[in-house]
């Protein structure tokens with residue numbers, strides 16, 4: 427084969443780049459692919475590096491071409507080994523770093539409609555399910571590298587939690603998996619920032635990371651917060667990072683995260699994790715609640731599951747519901763208003779949950 431006949435990404439490794447563009451609402455920009463590989467999946471903007479072009483130049487150019495936005499590169503998120511099967515073809519292999527970017531000017535719009543079917547800003551803590559390999563990697567890198575740097579977290583602690591704690595969540599039910607934990611971590615940081623709380627951020631991180639770890643335990647399903655706190659205590663590695671007093675506070679906060687707690691959370695840390703644990707996305711809560719009830723009562727038919735889900739959500743988030751929120755928070759206010767409108771229209775609630783299936 428002559429050099430001219432060789433195909434990029436097929437006969438030799440391609441070099442690409444991705445743009446993780448974050449706006450001031452903690453949302454990032456995705457576009458829905460209209461081409462193989464990964465057709466129909468949501469992806470961060472990006473493309474191939476051109477000869478004599480630096481990665482940062484390529485990122486700025488690709489974003490402009492695809493979205494019409496002018497962006498500035500803030501820093502490297504991480505590198506993706508993008509090796510992917512293409513239906514009916516040989517595998518493709520690209521190497522692609524992704525960069526954190528911020529918008530300087532412009533409004534995002536689809537500039538290449540043949541390549542992209544849709545374009546949307548998604549909350550970083552609530553990305554869609556079907557995302558491309560490079561997007562999943564960029565998100566991971568955002569959570570582990572960018573977020574740690576932004577909030578000045580202890581790197582060794584973050585590594586430990588990533589290696590020892592997060593894998594345990596893969597066994598949890600859909601509502602209490604890693605996506606939920608990332609959301610609670612991000613929301614905890616948001617609450618600290620917005621309310622200018624003077625706290626130990628590594629404690630906030632550890633509490634959020636551990637708060638639901640006991641969910642999977644067979645010991646006592648109705649008491650998962652106590653088990654989560656015990657499991658945190660069994661992690662002796664944490665003694666390297668926290669004094670006994672701090673570990674005690676972490677333990678109490680994990681216990682106090684429960685929405686139906688009968689007393690007020692004992693410290694600011696319990697208030698943060700409890701508030702961060704409240705859902706803020708309507709689609710998410712319907713999904714999480716439906717699958718939680720389905721798991722809990724396998725004997726129920728679909729309508730029975732929805733009925734249980736309705737009852738639970740109504741007692742928690744309906745008017746006078748027991749869900750605790752210790753801070754005034756715009757995102758939660760918006761959510762609770764939408765939620766209560768939906769709860770008042772039970773037929774619509776049933777219709778929406780009926781659409782959910784694995």
Ligand SMILES: [Fe+2]
Nearest residue numbers: 610637638703
């Ligand atoms: Fe939780």
